[in-house]
Amino acid sequence: MTAQNGPAAAAAAVRDHSSALAAIQAVAAGCSGHVGLAARHIESGQSLAWQPDRPVQTASTIKVPIHAALMRRVRLGQADLDAVVELKPGDQTGGSGVLAVLRPGLRCTVADLCTLMIVVSDNTATNMLIDICGGVDVINADLAELGFGDIRLYRKIGYSPPPLVAADRDGESSAEAPAAEAPAAEAPPAEAPADEAPAGRTLATASPADLCRLMIELQAGTVVDARACAEIIEVMRHQQSQSLFPRAFLDVAEPGDQPGPLGPAMAHKTGSVGGCRVETGLLFLPDDGGTVAYAAAADELSDKSMTALAEGNEVLGRLGAIVLSHWWPGPGPVPVRRGWLPRAD
16 A cells, blocks of 8 residues: 555545444544444434443533533523623633633623533633523423533532632732632532542533534524524634544634635534543534534543543544544545555455
8 A cells, every 4th residue: 555545545444334334433442441423424314323322421511512502501591601600719610711710790691601611611711601500400490491401500610710820829828918809608518529539429421412402503593592503613613622523634624714625614513521521512514515423432441641642532533533534535545644544454
């Protein structure tokens, strides 16, 4: 095999269903934990799946269902996307996002919080939106009403604030900051992050099949209503992390651009905690190639690291390469980096 035709041959090796499943099985066999995948080409109804019904930790992919629940609250007149909210010290939680390292007093709209929650996976914005919705139980009830009762949120995100914010809080206390700006004294202690939580206290769980179905229904315009679905997908188009499912893609179209020969357009949401990587989204293929809804997970991994080279990042990258290659419409080569697909012998 020459260097020139190697990638094309590898892509051709996963075009048929049985070969694609064999490639997924090889990825799962080499993984230290559990691998789950549900992917469906919406227009044709064709699917690829690997243990799709087994629940996994969602990590931050639960933020898409939270967004859907918030949109239901808006339609019920119990939340307002244009309402302005103020960031308070007690709102700030660590982990991903930017609000946790900005000064309390910042004002933004509920719609802005939704954007932050999805685009940069902002944990503080997420907790604020959970409160705006009415709490964890309300969100689970909304998801059940929307037909997604098996997607379960168990708690708010509980990472401690980063040192920058914690130092500011300590400074305010010693300087006798106004009581109105301090966290409420009766606020419950923060719970452990998902990767440190005791059994049964993960942030949220769902099966890849349920997350994939949510993507299918968002694309169909049937979650809450068509306008809500369009807004959720538009925000997901601006996702800033490309480190998981599209890790091996040569390119991902910019928000507002059409897919092309160098890569698909995407609307997606990532999730990462120690020992778990999850992603769900939509792949928009070029040249009337249609749309692929997907959810992929690598859970219960022995590699608990959060670095770019962690095992879960690679597992999801290989699953993404297989899914894109399986449904790539051509006529050009599949835009996947060399070495990310099974070798064609």
